[in-house]
Amino acid sequence: MSSSTRRRSTVHDVARVAGVSRGTVSRVLNGGYVSDSSRTAIEEAIREVGYVPNTAARNLVRQRTQAIAFIVHEPHALFLEDPNIGAIMLGTNETLSEADYQMVCLVVDSDRDTERVARYLNGGFVDGAVIVSARAQDPITKAVMRLDLPVAYVGHPPDVDAAWVGVDNHGAARAITSRLHETGRRRIGMIAAALDRDSGADRLAGFTEALGADFDPALVEPVPLYSYADGAAAMTRLLERAPDIDGVFAASDAVAAGAIWALREAGRRVPEDVGIVGFDNSTWALRTTPLLSTVDQPAEGLGAAAAASVLAQLRDDEPAARTGIMLDTPVVWRDSA
Amino acid sequence: MSSSTRRRSTVHDVARVAGVSRGTVSRVLNGGYVSDSSRTAIEEAIREVGYVPNTAARNLVRQRTQAIAFIVHEPHALFLEDPNIGAIMLGTNETLSEADYQMVCLVVDSDRDTERVARYLNGGFVDGAVIVSARAQDPITKAVMRLDLPVAYVGHPPDVDAAWVGVDNHGAARAITSRLHETGRRRIGMIAAALDRDSGADRLAGFTEALGADFDPALVEPVPLYSYADGAAAMTRLLERAPDIDGVFAASDAVAAGAIWALREAGRRVPEDVGIVGFDNSTWALRTTPLLSTVDQPAEGLGAAAAASVLAQLRDDEPAARTGIMLDTPVVWRDSA
Structure with a gap:
């Protein structure tokens, strides 16, 4: 495959084919006012050159990525065995999905992972984070605090001034x-x-x-x-x-x-x-x-509540300082006792 | 918390405190040449204002995010029950981690997820993808093909011209x-x-x-x-x-x-x-x-091999068209037969 077929079409290509300025193309992409004839020409040009808007670039302007990290900090073996983690993750995914946010799950399985995930958070790839099985003094928690990132913990980490959801x-x-x-x-x-x-x-x-x-x-x-x-x-x-x-x-x-x-x-x-x-x-x-x-520990409910907390912090542009939410845990009596 | 404390420090702040131009700061951040005195002043200013480089912005210039998607397409119930998925994911994470790449796991649990994950891939947030349990004609596979994204499938999806790893x-x-x-x-x-x-x-x-x-x-x-x-x-x-x-x-x-x-x-x-x-x-x-x-199905090995394939495609700037890798599956004879 030649490198020319791998190059993505740009706004410049769209502007050239539509016969308008690059600024006019940007106005259409950002929902601004342009004449009907320009809009039609630009929309046809977008289809013709196969232009895909670079969301990362546009989000950079808006300072939003529309993505939320789900960070799991578990020993290797337990990650495979504990059904709660998958259920918490699916609960988070469903709530974020309804709000049109993308969950990106980051697994911390080694010290190298810890450092790199902290750098990823620093890098501006996500708008917030749900954190499961956190340790208070690890680099991820420090990165979250330094960046003032909207965050909610599942479980109650000691010495962290942030929103959390858990059970009694x-x-x-x-x-x-x-x-x-x-x-x-x-x-x-x-x-x-x-x-x-x-x-x-x-x-x-x-x-x-x-x-x-x-x-x-x-x-x-x-x-x-x-x-x-x-x-x-x-x-x-x-x-x-x-x-x-x-x-x-x-x-x-x-x-x-x-x-x-x-x-x-x-x-x-x-x-x-x-x-x-x-x-x-x-x-x-x-x-x-x-x-x-x-x-009954409501694992999906915990994931959903943590996601809802992060979304609320993003909406209000205000961290929910040290707010704890406790979910109910009814006893389910079956046959083993 | 006031909004002023939430604003991130920028390159402008660093330049102002260091008493140099913004271009000089950028040269330091990008590893270019500056005088020792300017470098020292800039490094001190970075610490003073608490500046965190915006990796997303810098990657935009390099067109690399140093992140690889791990996409799981499974029915809700099976995701919680199937220990293979976690093992494949940990294998991918370990191989990517060794190469200093961040794995971002994206879960596809609904049609809404499918569309949004396809948009996320379009958005330029990842350099490549490992895909588990793919369907040939879904929007994610189409997005991967359209973007010409380096990709490896775990399992052999029909009618997809891409690298894959699997077992016989x-x-x-x-x-x-x-x-x-x-x-x-x-x-x-x-x-x-x-x-x-x-x-x-x-x-x-x-x-x-x-x-x-x-x-x-x-x-x-x-x-x-x-x-x-x-x-x-x-x-x-x-x-x-x-x-x-x-x-x-x-x-x-x-x-x-x-x-x-x-x-x-x-x-x-x-x-x-x-x-x-x-x-x-x-x-x-x-x-x-x-x-x-x-x-014995080598689940972690499958995840590792798929990650290695994507990394090789990125290194060589060349997709590995329709290359299949089969891993061994020895019989393990215990007591049940």
């Missing part, structure tokens, strides 16, 4: 643990994941509060990730340490699915011998046997 | 079905998914060829999606229709996991009563009991 992890964990307790379970343990994040720490706090005097720290098994494999391994360890355990709150549905597998391997019946509840109400919850009782 | 679905399906046959299974069925795509149709063709005279069309159950739910429902129907079935090739690991659940519900032992094999070697394959025998 503490209250939801307390509610489902209380219900497990009320069904008569007396030796209730927890597989506590991701205690280095607010979501993980808050779920453990809610569990502890719900049990009150019945709380036994020996029945808490911490694991690094919200993953199936960590759930299976932790359940095996809990059974060895406390064979009389009769209830388990797993910190996510994936963790619960792994725990159910380990219980079955150990010959325990669910829910007859051990009642188990999860957190998320993701696709995992409908794949366990028996079906999983869990907390 | 036909050969891989034939290989794993043959092995199932060689282990002594005689009533072998298939849960055939997504027959409207080349991957689904090719897997059925490979299955049919492997069985030869032993092929029985009554043992093929077609389903729309590569999903757990479709696998479970199809296995139940197959067992009703052919209670003597003793082997199953499921068109994906998710389908196989659903089928294993249905077999267990029906009181059939895997692999003693029914041997079952899948396709993908995704995280699903390590969550089934027993562990799944399957075809």
Whole structure:
């Protein structure tokens, strides 16, 4: 393919073919007034030379790109396993799409990615950002703050003065643990994941509060990730340490699915011998046997609310300083407890 | 926050503070020659006014954005369930990241998305694109062709004159079905998914060829999606229709996991009563009991190879017309057959 066929047509080409000035072409492209005969000539010339308006160039004048970043900061393995991330992203995409904004998803999987995404934000390619799984002091958060970019976090990052949407992890964990307790379970343990994040720490706090005097720290098994494999391994360890355990709150549905597998391997019946509840109400919850009782976390709703916050900040030309939105998390009681 | 604090510093501000012309500032930013004293003054001024170079503006001159689109065209439900998509994306991201390119993932979840993504490509925001699950005649493919954008498809879209990477679905399906046959299974069925795509149709063709005279069309159950739910429902129907079935090739690991659940519900032992094999070697394959025998599809490798193809086209300023790359798909034999 020759380089001449690769050259894009320009406004100059349109002006030449239409027999008008370049300024007249620009006025038509920007919706300004021109005579009907000039407009007709220009529209025909646009079709003839195959001109495609360079939106990036025009946005530069308007200082708007009509694009919003969706930034995911997750360890490699979890990105593939966690159904919430995809659901949050689809919620963001749908809300932005309705407002005719393009979502551009940027994945942070390495330190190199962190630096480059920060540069991309600096580069003026997006008008705002939704950020999932942020760390407070990383270069991306710093870039967002320095640029004063309209932004909304999913989850509540510490020490960041910005809008965020989330769920009451503490209250939801307390509610489902209380219900497990009320069904008569007396030796209730927890597989506590991701205690280095607010979501993980808050779920453990809610569990502890719900049990009150019945709380036994020996029945808490911490694991690094919200993953199936960590759930299976932790359940095996809990059974060895406390064979009389009769209830388990797993910190996510994936963790619960792994725990159910380990219980079955150990010959325990669910829910007859051990009642188990999860957190998320993701696709995992409908794949366990028996079906999983869990907390409904509105993942798509979180993505949609974060997108709506960024759009509102753009519309009002005003950042929503430190405004938090909490979405509801009803308990969904099925067959596993 | 007042609007004055939101205004970004410009080259003019830097020039004013440094006491030099705007052209001198531009020369420094673009790596041209200036005196040491001017360079020092400009660098100090950049720090003082907090100037951030507008990469979008500078790229406009260079006609390069240093960004590559990763376009996923999947039905909403499947995007959340299919672990391959995340793995392909991470493979693309890693290869682009090593070359200092930014991957921007664009999700196509509705017709509105299709039109807007096509406009985004027209807008000059990316230098090229990796496209997953393309449809030949959709507006995105048309936009890519019209813009002569360096592109690589994952999978082989019909009637598109462009680079692609994929696997030999036909050969891989034939290989794993043959092995199932060689282990002594005689009533072998298939849960055939997504027959409207080349991957689904090719897997059925490979299955049919492997069985030869032993092929029985009554043992093929077609389903729309590569999903757990479709696998479970199809296995139940197959067992009703052919209670003597003793082997199953499921068109994906998710389908196989659903089928294993249905077999267990029906009181059939895997692999003693029914041997079952899948396709993908995704995280699903390590969550089934027993562990799944399957075809290893190198999802991250596909994403990496597609990214490498786009980078090569950019480097050589030449599209790789209709060049196909096939990656290997070894059979991984575990415990389910």
